[in-house]
Amino acid sequence: MRSYLHKFLLILLFINVTAFASPEEDQKLFRDHFENRFPNTEFSDYKNGVYSIDASSREQWESIEDFPPYELNIDQGEELFNQPFKNGNTYATCFENSGIAVRQNYPYFDESTNQVMTLELAINNCRKRNGEKPLSYYKGGPMADISAYMAYTSRGNKFDVKIPNSQEALDAYEAGKKLYFTKVGQLNFSCADCHVYQTGSKLRADIPSPGIGHSTHFPAYRSGAGRLVTLHERFAGCLNRVRAKPFRAQNEEYRNLEYFISYMSNGLEINGPGSRK
Amino acid sequence: MSTIKLRAKESKGVVTVKAIIKHPMETGQRKNKKTGEKIPAHFIQQVICKANNDEVITINWGPAVSKNPYLTFAYMGSKGDMIDLTWEDNQGNKDSLQGEVK
Amino acid sequence: MNRRNFLKNSLMTAATITTFAGLIIKPKRLYAAWPKTSFGITDLNDSINSVYGHNNLSESSEVMLKAPDIAENGAIVPLNVKTKLKNVESIMIFVENNPQPLSSGYNLSSRSVPTVGTRIKMGNTSKVIAAVKSNGKIYTASKEVKVTIGGCGG
Numbered sequence: 001m002r003s004y005l006h007k008f009l010l011i012l013l014f015i016n017v018t019a020f021a022s023p024e025e026d027q028k029l030f031r032d033h034f035e036n037r038f039p040n041t042e043f044s045d046y047k048n049g050v051y052s053i054d055a056s057s058r059e060q061w062e063s064i065e066d067f068p069p070y071e072l073n074i075d076q077g078e079e080l081f082n083q084p085f086k087n088g089n090t091y092a093t094c095f096e097n098s099g100i101a102v103r104q105n106y107p108y109f110d111e112s113t114n115q116v117m118t119l120e121l122a123i124n125n126c127r128k129r130n131g132e133k134p135l136s137y138y139k140g141g142p143m144a145d146i147s148a149y150m151a152y153t154s155r156g157n158k159f160d161v162k163i164p165n166s167q168e169a170l171d172a173y174e175a176g177k178k179l180y181f182t183k184v185g186q187l188n189f190s191c192a193d194c195h196v197y198q199t200g201s202k203l204r205a206d207i208p209s210p211g212i213g214h215s216t217h218f219p220a221y222r223s224g225a226g227r228l229v230t231l232h233e234r235f236a237g238c239l240n241r242v243r244a245k246p247f248r249a250q251n252e253e254y255r256n257l258e259y260f261i262s263y264m265s266n267g268l269e270i271n272g273p274g275s276r277k
Numbered sequence: 278m279s280t281i282k283l284r285a286k287e288s289k290g291v292v293t294v295k296a297i298i299k300h301p302m303e304t305g306q307r308k309n310k311k312t313g314e315k316i317p318a319h320f321i322q323q324v325i326c327k328a329n330n331d332e333v334i335t336i337n338w339g340p341a342v343s344k345n346p347y348l349t350f351a352y353m354g355s356k357g358d359m360i361d362l363t364w365e366d367n368q369g370n371k372d373s374l375q376g377e378v379k
Numbered sequence: 380m381n382r383r384n385f386l387k388n389s390l391m392t393a394a395t396i397t398t399f400a401g402l403i404i405k406p407k408r409l410y411a412a413w414p415k416t417s418f419g420i421t422d423l424n425d426s427i428n429s430v431y432g433h434n435n436l437s438e439s440s441e442v443m444l445k446a447p448d449i450a451e452n453g454a455i456v457p458l459n460v461k462t463k464l465k466n467v468e469s470i471m472i473f474v475e476n477n478p479q480p481l482s483s484g485y486n487l488s489s490r491s492v493p494t495v496g497t498r499i500k501m502g503n504t505s506k507v508i509a510a511v512k513s514n515g516k517i518y519t520a521s522k523e524v525k526v527t528i529g530g531c532g533g
Contacts (some may be wrong), residue, residue, distance in 0.1 A: 028311060052297060056447065056448065057447060057451045059447070060447050060450070060451045060457055061451070062458075063456060063457040064498070066295075067282075067284065067296075067297055067347055067349075068297075069297055069344075069345040069347070071282055071297060072282065072299045072345060075278065075282070076278065203526070203529075204528055204529060205449075205527030205528060205529055206529040223451070223452040223454045223455040224452050224454050224529075225342075225345040226301075226345065226454060227341075251348050277451045277452035277529070291399070291492050299433045302500075304500075305476075306478065322413040323413050328490070331488075331490070331492055332384040332488060333488050333491060334485060334486065334487055334488060334491055335411065335485075335486040336427075336483065336485050337414060337418075337483065337484040337485075337486070338480055338482075338483050339479055339481055339483060340480075341474065341477050341479065341481075341499050341500050341501075342482065342483055342497060342498070342499055343454060343455045343482055343483040343497075343498040343499055343500055344454070344498070346497065346498065347457075347496070347497060347498045348495070348496070348497050349459075349494075349495065349496040349497070350485065350491070350494065350496075351491070351492035351494050352488070352490045352491050352492055353490050353491075353492060354490070367481075
C-alpha cells in the first residue's frame with residue numbers, strides 16, 4: 001500500500017499540477033522511495049550505485065577497486081591538468097581553489113548566463129577562453145582524464161547543489177526533472193522507469209542502479225568499454241539503449257538533467273572516478 | 278609517463294606485488310566497425326619480475342587477459358627489495374619500472 | 380648481446396658443463412620463451428597436453444580458485460589462484476570455452492609464494508580451471524563462471 005502511495009506521489013512530482021512539490025519536497029519524496037525500497041542500504045552508500053544494493057557484483061567491484069585501471073587515467077589527467085596552454089595559463093586559473101577539490105561544486109546555476117554550468121563544460125570553457133580547442137566528451141580521451149583527476153582530488157566532499165531563488169533556476173531544475181520522468185524512445189522508458197520504479201530488479205542480467213548517487217562517481221571506467229565514460233556520454237548511451245535519439249553531450253537538456261540528479265544526490269560524497277561494468 | 282603502476286608491500290617475510298599496465302590487449306579477433314577489417318593482435322606476452330636482480334616470476338599471457346591488465350603475485354622477500362617489472366608484447370614493444378618494497 | 384641473452388647463455392653453458400661433469404645442478408631460474416603453440420590451441424585437452432605433455436590432472440582441495448559465480452562483465456573477470464602445495468613450479472589458468480583455453484601461465488621460482496591473480500576476458504559461460512604443478516604432478520581446481528548479456532550496458 002505504501003509503495004503505491006509513493007508511486008502516486010512520484011507521478012505527481014512529474015505532473016507538478018500545483019506548487020505541490022518544491023525541490024526540497026521532491027528530494028524528500030525521492031529519498032523516501034529509495035529508503036523504502038532498500039531498507040538495508042545506508043544513505044551514504046548510494047554513492048556506490050548498484051553495488052550498494054547487490055552483494056555479488058559488489059564483491060567483484062571491490063576486487064577491481066583494489067587496484068583499478070582508472071589509476072592510469074588519473075595520472076594522465078593530472079599531467080594534462082598541469083600542462084600549460086599555449087598562452088602560458090593553466091586550468092588552475094579558471095577554477096576556485098586552483099581546480100583542486102571542486103567537483104562537488106558542480107553543477108551550479110550560473111545566474112549571469114541563466115544556464116546550468118557543469119564541470120566538464122567549465123573545463124572546455126576554460127580552454128576556449130585560453131585559445132585552445134574544445135575536447136570531446138565522448139570515447140574517453142583527455143576530457144575524461146582531466147574530469148577523472150578533478151573528481152579524484154574531490155573525493156570525500158559532499159554534493160550541496162543549490163537552486164537559487166529565481167524562476168530561471170527553478171525552470172532548469174524542473175526541465176531536468178521532467179526529462180527524468182518522461183518516457184522516450186521505441187522502448188518507451190524514462191530514466192525513472194529503471195532507476196526509480198525498477199531499481200533493484202533485473203533488466204536481463206543487469207540490475208538498474210538507484211537514482212540517487214549517479215553523478216558522484218563519474219567519469220566511470222567501464223569494463224565493457226575498457227575506458228572512461230563521461231556522465232553525458234552515459235546519458236546518451238542510456239537513450240540509445242531505449243532506442244531514443246540522444247541529445248549532444250553538454251546540451252542544455254543534459255545539463256538540466258545533471259542538475260536534477262545531482263540535487264537529488266545532495267549529501268552524498270564524490271567518489272569518482274568509479275569502476276563500473 | 279610509465280605504462281606501469283606498481284605496488285609492492287612486505288608483511289611477515291612475504292612481499293605481495295600488484296601491478297596495472299596500460300595496454301590494449303587486443304585479441305586480433307575484433308573487427309574495425311568502419312572498415313570491417315580485423316584489428317591486429319596486440320597484447321603483452323611476457324612479464325618478468327625481479328627482486329634485487331633475482332628473477333622471481335615469469336608470467337606468460339595470451340590475448341584473453343583483460344585490457345589494461347592487472348597482475349598480482351608474491352615472493353619471500355624484505356622491505357627495501359628493489360623490484361624490476363618488465364613487459365614485452367607481441368609487437369616487440371616493452372617497458373619496465375623499478376620500485377622499492379615498502 | 381644484451382644482458383638477458385648473456386645470462387641465458389651463461390646459464391646454459393653452466394648447465395652443460397656441470398651436467399657433463401656428472402653433477403646435476405638445477406639453475407635457479409631458466410629463461411623460457413613465450414609458449415606460442417600452447418597459446419594457439421583451441422581445444423582444452425590439447426591445450427593442457429601441450430603445456431604438460433600429458434593430461435593427468437588430479438583435482439585437489441589444496442588448490443583454491445577464486446572466481447565469481449556470475450561475471451559482472453565478461454571483459455574483466457577477476458581471478459585468483461593460491462595453493463598450500465609445496466615446490467610449486469607453475470600455475471596455469473585455462474578457460475574451457477574461450478577461443479584459446481590457455482589464458483595465462485605463471486612460472487614460479489624457488490622464492491615464490493604460490494599465489495597469483497589477474498583479470499581475464501571471457502566470451503561465454505565456461506569452466507575455469509586452475510592447474511598447479513607441484514613436485515612434478517598437476518593438481519587442479521575448477522569453477523563454472525557464468526557470463527551473461529546485460530540489459531543496459533550500452
